[in-house]
Amino acid sequence: MDQRGLVERAQRGDHDAFAVLASGSIARLDAAARLILRDGELARDAVQEAMVRSWRDLPTLRDVDRFDAWLHRLLVNACLDMMRRRRRRAIEVELTPILIPMTADFTSDVVDRDLLDRGLRALEPSWRAIVVLHYFLGMPLPEVASALGIPLGTAKSRLHRAIGLLRVTVDGDAVVETPAVPEGRLA
């Protein structure tokens, strides 16, 4: 059965259909949450929160073809909620050894993993969320803006700034701390 059919069945209370949907998306959601939160425990909590909410609210989803985008929105909201609730807690270094690829074949010579990790950590969480939603989950920027509840121009300007800062880190230059929000509008 295709995803649309599964979503429609899950909307009518078919928990087996929801289990299939959850199984198909949880690896992606878990990875995205770990990238945004940089903390495995928080990521687990955020994914659980998003999944439970998606099951509970699924009957209210009007457009079943937008299930993935809707789920991503729930996840990012859960991630940002986690950050707000746990703001005082020191964020632990995540990436347990078992999750680190043992091979030396990391993407390319262009982007170094450790430097990218450092660059991501230096970003403010909502900026990290934009980078992850757009480049990891492949969401178009209008959808990212909608998921985060910010204007498209703001999403674009934050992405612009975040990429600039990541690039500086990956290239080995000084990391610039990122306070709140830049503005402006991009193409």
Add this chain to the structure above:
Amino acid sequence: MTPIDTFERHLPSALTDLAVPATPDYLTDILGRTAATRQRPAWASIERWLPVDIARSRVPATRVPWRQLGILVALALLISAMLAAYVGTRPTHVPPPFGPAENGRLIYSVDGDIVIRDGLQTAPQVLISGPSIDHDPGYSPDGTKLVYLSDEGGKAYLTSSMADGSNAHRIMGDPIGDNVHVVWAPDSQRLAVVNDPQGIPQLSIVPVDGSGSRTVDLDGLRPTDIVWRPPDGHELLVRVIKPTELRADQSPYTPIQFYVVDIDGSTAPRSVGIDPHDNFGPDWDNSGPDWSQDGKAIYYNVVDPALGDPAGRYRIHRVNVDGTADVVMPGPAPEVNEAWPIRSPDGKWLLVEHWTWADQPDPHLSLAVLPTDGSAPAHDVGPKVVDQNVDRAWSPDGTRILARIGDTKIVSIDPVAASYEEIGWSATVFPDWQRRAR
């Protein structure tokens, strides 16, 4: 430093390598929790689609006097018929497509309905309502027609109607994808549309009579922005992302270029030939173009390198349409970005954005106006905002600037005195202002 477009291209795989997606061991826990959780009924979110203030205005407060109402309706129909017969005998008076016009109605959407106001200070009226979700309306340059998006089956379709909402019909078969760009042609009979229904952007010319759209062959170039060329509107300026090329050092990059496109296809698209300004990446370099009033020059954004700042500085350039005389316009203070020019109706001013980044001192965004002849730098107008987006447009007569600050308020700005006032209402969709004959 790694070229930005190379960096961006590798980010998805680099993030995947960093995260190592794998099914976590807590899926069973989640399914245990969801199995014990009751679902919300589908109707639980219905209030999202009922605009509260408008819904209230539709509800009669007292018992309806049907007899009197019937007489009034009959009288109204009679008067309408007489007016229609009278108006039908006169030539239609519409404004020219470029230049100042009279300020007409404002139009926007609220929770799936199209709403109008006769002026900035008048009450809203529902123009188009019903079960469909209609949104993002805009008037034609002559003010007689509308185009808007209408959702059906989870997809949005380009729809046109007369300005009073009658004769609504779909004008494009493909649904609207992401990153759509729709611009009315100056003749008010067709639109230029950049759409990416299959993920590949393409430029189409779409007649509003619904007779079918025509794709413009751009020979593999990816269009992003489009602007009709004054004074006759026979050509389009198209911002395109070209196929990847190699720099002298063999590193790949993606050039951005402007093309002038004859929409009737009598001549091949021709490159303006600007410098690629390969400074930040294809989503940002050489962006935001607008024409000069005479159609002989183009104003556009360049991300110029800035010492010690990886994001660079936005500046506005002016270049002749043949690619000559590319000059930077008089800019603001070095730490301030300036971009996104919108030409005033009389062609004498550019409405631009000024902003500083959040990690700079005094982070803010403001609007400014800049003389198109480059005789002076821009002066700020309107409020200075922090952490909010600003949408903006000239009034058709050019005497005001309408700006929406976030979703919370709309201000009317006097571009000469630089003063502004809140208009007392706002909208989640930026209103479009109808042009009328003077």
